[in-house]
Amino acid sequence: MVDIRDVPEADIDRALELAxxxxxxxxxxxxxxxxxxxxxxxxxxxxxDGDTDTLxxxxxxxxxxxxxxxxxxxxxxxxxxxVAPTHRRRGVLTALMAEQLRRAAAAGSPIAxxxxxxxxxxxxxxxxxxxxxxxxxxxxTRPLALRIAPDxxxxxxxxxxxxxxxIGPFHEAARxxxxxxxxxxxxxxxxxxxxxxxxxDEELSPPRIIVLGEPGEPIAGYVLYxxxxxxxxxTAAGRTRTPGLxxxxxxxxxxxxxxxxxxxxxxxxDLTGRVRAWGRPADDPLLHFAADRDQVRVTAQFPxxxxxLVDVRAALTGRSWAAPVELVLELTDVRLPANxxxxxxxxxxxxxxxxxxxxxxxxALDVRELAACYLGGTRVTELVAAGLVAEHTPGAxxxxxxxxxxxxxxxxADEF
Numbered sequence: 001m002v003d004i005r006d007v008p009e010a011d012i013d014r015a016l017e018l019a020x021x022x023x024x025x026x027x028x029x030x031x032x033x034x035x036x037x038x039x040x041x042x043x044x045x046x047x048x049d050g051d052t053d054t055l056x057x058x059x060x061x062x063x064x065x066x067x068x069x070x071x072x073x074x075x076x077x078x079x080x081x082x083v084a085p086t087h088r089r090r091g092v093l094t095a096l097m098a099e100q101l102r103r104a105a106a107a108g109s110p111i112a113x114x115x116x117x118x119x120x121x122x123x124x125x126x127x128x129x130x131x132x133x134x135x136x137x138x139x140x141t142r143p144l145a146l147r148i149a150p151d152x153x154x155x156x157x158x159x160x161x162x163x164x165x166x167i168g169p170f171h172e173a174a175r176x177x178x179x180x181x182x183x184x185x186x187x188x189x190x191x192x193x194x195x196x197x198x199x200x201d202e203e204l205s206p207p208r209i210i211v212l213g214e215p216g217e218p219i220a221g222y223v224l225y226x227x228x229x230x231x232x233x234x235t236a237a238g239r240t241r242t243p244g245l246x247x248x249x250x251x252x253x254x255x256x257x258x259x260x261x262x263x264x265x266x267x268x269x270d271l272t273g274r275v276r277a278w279g280r281p282a283d284d285p286l287l288h289f290a291a292d293r294d295q296v297r298v299t300a301q302f303p304x305x306x307x308x309l310v311d312v313r314a315a316l317t318g319r320s321w322a323a324p325v326e327l328v329l330e331l332t333d334v335r336l337p338a339n340x341x342x343x344x345x346x347x348x349x350x351x352x353x354x355x356x357x358x359x360x361x362x363x364a365l366d367v368r369e370l371a372a373c374y375l376g377g378t379r380v381t382e383l384v385a386a387g388l389v390a391e392h393t394p395g396a397x398x399x400x401x402x403x404x405x406x407x408x409x410x411x412x413a414d415e416f
Contacts, residue, residue: 002056002092004099007044012036015046015058015080022082023117031199034191041187043076045099047083047092056084057092059100062416064182066113067175069376069406070320076104077182078114079416097125101310101336110314111374113182114306115415122306126335128372129303131180131410132282137299138275140267141243145291150261153220155212160194163209167222167252174252178281179375180305180410193224193249203228204247210265212258221253223262227272243273250413251277256285279304281411305412307371312339313354315374316347324348325403327396330361331370339367347403362396365389373400375410 007015016035020026027035039060047057059081066075078100083092104112116122119129138144158166168189175181184193198204204226213219226249231242246266253259263286266275280286282301290296309315312331326346333339344357363380369388372378380397383389391397 001050002047002087002090002095003050003053004045004047004095007046007055007058009040011046011055012039012044014055015039015044015060018055018058018084019080019082021084030197034195034199037187038191039080041185042079043103045096045103047087047096049087054084056087057096058082059096061100061104061112062182064113066111066183067181068111068179068315068319068374069322069404071318072176072183073111073315073318074107074109075111075113075182076100076107076109077416078112081114081117093121094125098335101125101308104310105336108311108314110309110311110318111371112308112310114308115304116306119303123368125308126333126367126371127306127308128368128370128374129305129378130307130372130375131303131305131377131412133279133302133304133411133413134282134284134298135300136277136280136284136286137297138263138267138277139273139295140246140269140275141273142295144264144267145295146260146264146289147291148256148260148289150264151212151220151255151257152261153213154215155210155261155265156215158209158211158222160196160207160209163194163207163211163222163224164189166211166219167209167224170219170222171250171252178408178411179406180377180412182412182414182416184414198226201228207249210262212253212261220255221251221258221262223251223266224249225266227269230271230273244269244271246272246275248275248277251280256289259285260289279413279415281409283409304415305410307374309339309367309371309374310336312367312370313343316345316354317352319352319374321347321349321352321403322405323399323402325399327362327393327400328357328359329370330364331367332365333367336367360392362393363389363391363400373404376404376406377410380404 042060062077064077065072211219211222228245230244380400384391384397
């Protein structure tokens with residue numbers, strides 16, 4: 001028997017020890033202190049063994065807002081989800097997730113989100129993969145070949161301690177243009193994106209920030225990156241040379257020409273031969289304006305943000321719609337029965353209604369599939385083809401896809 005309750009600040013170190021045990025981690029003091037500070041700002045739920053009062057399960061939630069088509073919605077961001085190896089398969093995770101969903105609903109958050117350490121886990125709790133990330137690599141041993149002219153306004157380096165004042169507002173404005181992006185607090189900027197040392201790779205340089213725009217005017221774009229020097233290692237078979245790396249953490253631009261200027265600058269950095277950008281959107285304009293796709297390659301694609309519709313009516317009526325649609329949806333949701341049933345969705349550019357219906361269903365689907373499609377990153381027709389959505393009325397999936405469509409694919413690089 002476990003007791004599900006708040007984790008007080010006094011138990012944060014216990015929660016961290018449990019997380020480090022589960023994730024096979026052993027961070028140094030500075031990183032532990034960062035994690036402790038982060039958890040003081042999060043909602044915290046624990047599972048305590050009823051006999052020993054030992055903390056055997058834990059999860060935390062960031063207080064985010066998430067960009068959705070045409071709006072910004074309250075969205076807890078789950079993190080540090082873990083269960084002690086001695087208490088697995090005893091319903092601990094299920095109890096934690098149920099409590100988190102209950103709290104999200106009580107707080108009026110229509111959606112919740114997470115990054116999945118194991119993709120097989122969270123679908124059974126109604127989460128669907130809502131965005132896709134791509135890793136892009138550029139061979140920068142030669143100049144970057146482009147099909148468009150880069151913006152030739154000045155580029156300048158900005159010190160990390162001065163950068164937030166410039167790039168923070170730019171990033172916040174850019175969030176509205178692409179769904180799936182959570183808010184960033186000043187603490188997340190300074191402790192994660194602009195921290196002196198990268199948490200994953202100590203060999204990387206401190207963050208470098210380049211902005212584009214005339215001095216004294218608002219910037220038109222920025223790139224945040226770190227570098228790693230060339231590795232010239234000796235082996236029994238001879239010497240191997242790995243060219244210097246430019247790791248791009250984030251690149252934002254007002255126009256394709258601004259993006260082209262920033263990518264061109266990165267590819268021209270001295271003593272480097274590789275540019276690697278993890279977590280780029282699958283529709284990154286670079287993949288079209290690069291003149292040589294042998295030089296610019298997508299080396300990986302992966303599910304990124306997982307989304308849960310906590311209050312389906314509030315989520316559907318809270319976003320904008322690209323085209324008119326009227327359908328009856330038959331929705332299943334074993335975790336939140338209030339979402340389950342048959343509902344008429346009537347939506348279009350003027351808004352949406354979602355009310356209980358008795359008519360025959362045009363589409364039948366689980367809340368997990370609706371969450372995957374909600375931001376416009378997954379097509380309903382693809383899920384029909386995969387056997388995950390039942391289309392009872394021909395053309396219904398195509399009509400819903402047209403209504404859910406967004407000009408840009410949803411995307412976030414904010415791993416939490």
